[in-house]
Amino acid sequence: MSTLKTKSRKASVSADKVAKLAGVSRSAVSRAFTDGASVSPETRARVLAAADQLGYHVNHLARGLLWHRTGIVCLIVAEMQAPFQASLVEVVTRRLQAIGKVVMVLNTSGEQDSVEGALRQTLNYRADATVFISGTPPASLVNTCLENGQRVILINRADPIEGSEFISVENQSAALEACLMLKRAGCQRVAVVSSTAGTPGPEAREKAFLEAAAAHGMQVSVSRAGRTGYQTGVESARQVLATSQRPDGVFCVTDLLALGFMDAARLEFRMSIPDDLCVIGFDDIPEAGWLGYELTTFCQPLREIADHIANIVEKEDAEPGPPTILPTQVVWRKTVRP
Amino acid sequence: MSTLKTKSRKASVSADKVAKLAGVSRSAVSRAFTDGASVSPETRARVLAAADQLGYHVNHLARGLLWHRTGIVCLIVAEMQAPFQASLVEVVTRRLQAIGKVVMVLNTSGEQDSVEGALRQTLNYRADATVFISGTPPASLVNTCLENGQRVILINRADPIEGSEFISVENQSAALEACLMLKRAGCQRVAVVSSTAGTPGPEAREKAFLEAAAAHGMQVSVSRAGRTGYQTGVESARQVLATSQRPDGVFCVTDLLALGFMDAARLEFRMSIPDDLCVIGFDDIPEAGWLGYELTTFCQPLREIADHIANIVEKEDAEPGPPTILPTQVVWRKTVRP
């Protein structure tokens, strides 16, 4: 079950040793490292000097044992090398560090038992909060976290779970907007490029776009050529553009899909963007802004998501707030005719 | 100093409660969760049932207190949203999880005090090992880690520090090979595109390429237009290609630089690659394989780096091994004439 073994290693310096060296009691050392504790400047200085000499650092684990709070926040994420996830993890990590938290990253394959394993770690290490960036934890497991006094934060999930915090973005209105943008650009036949992954965000966008296009009387098709990623965008283009009835506008539920689609459209079908084909993405990953793409897309509010997470983590025992749905913003670049 | 506050939260379930519910002693609970402990199947079953009902999970923090080992490995990394770092973190995280470790990510800006702060966390949480993926920790801080019984692993750093483990790649031979590839492609005037960041890996490649080119009697220049990244590649191209004496071959010390350089060369200077210009990168990030680039580059052995880290972390108290220098491999694609 666990791989920790019984053998002990080099003893690390403890408050005891510092106390001895400084010629004070253990509690004095403790106080010297506690903000606002009543300790004379003189003793504190002596303690700090001794600590420095010995290389002493407060053991947050032991401290957490007493306080029932560890300062650890777990981030559960799949495919963290993908540009969007990587950016999100980067921002969230930085933000949480700024408020004195430390993050544990649990890399899941997105599959059920993988998520369960991650969840177990979260509990083993008594994290103060768990943030689900990817993966759909069964409600039962989320409840276990909740029961153990953790805060649970769901990002871009399908629906809230009682007792957990919920942060998402306005997928529907973005998809609707995308549809209108293509319509205004004069597109007649549109397609939505999605994936087989069934991730909540992309799925919501796909659905909303389909509905919007139908409502506007546009001819619309959908392509799901594989899991979310560049290569799937390429495959989609090969399938969709090989037909006699090529679309002249596509909404890709993810930038990575859009970039793959664009490359295949231009290089393998000699299409010109945005003249022959308009493309809209979603996420606004760094690559979307590259000279070779200049993709028009929707920007996910990474900063605000991180701020929100930080707020939730910071105010200890507030009741879970209502779901937060953040707006996205169109980033006009060059893949849609204005 | 610390942001942990004194107020306690909901009590999490402890072994005590499980023991009461199961009608056994605390020790029995402990044994039920320890591999190979002598406990009757019957008691174990009763304990496990009670634990499940209560949602009990062993507290690794308390366990770590006793064992002097936490199972935590710290990863110190800067710019983790960049493709190469993101991939490395992903692979390492996955590999460490596979051996039962859990990773704490410390996001530093790469600056001195930022690294120091990260280091403090590493010590506060009594990580078993610290992996420096980015940043150049002063030897004194590394020693503090060492003294506290931690393992220290330096990735792609300039030089080893006594007592720490050292993993790097063959920068020199790759740079030399790149030089030869350009020469064989018939390039007359070459350039090396680097950055002002002063990161050890890129710097080593820049230096080695410069020397190799000179040794081969090639006319060579260097461009450092900013920090390592796509945009700097673009800037470099604008500077380097605007001169009357354009190079016909460039070695970019990083794929991201190469991609930016290529885009600017093609779109702003109407150059054809590899006909007018050969380009070689380094890292083999996913984007390098995209249809629009097909960049010839050198593949960093991510898998082996991760395996190495895992090995070091696993064998507890072995002496630090000799520096490990891993080979890179050329990935021939389409930006260099064969």
Next chain:
DNA sequence: TTGTAGGCGTTATCAG
């Protein structure tokens, strides 16, 4: 302001 005692949740040790 300071030191002493008790306890946080766990496991190793030792008696039974």
Next chain:
DNA sequence: CTGATAACGCCTACAA
């Protein structure tokens, strides 16, 4: 095989 007991490193009463 099982239960009591003493650590682990720390913090917070409480008394001095």
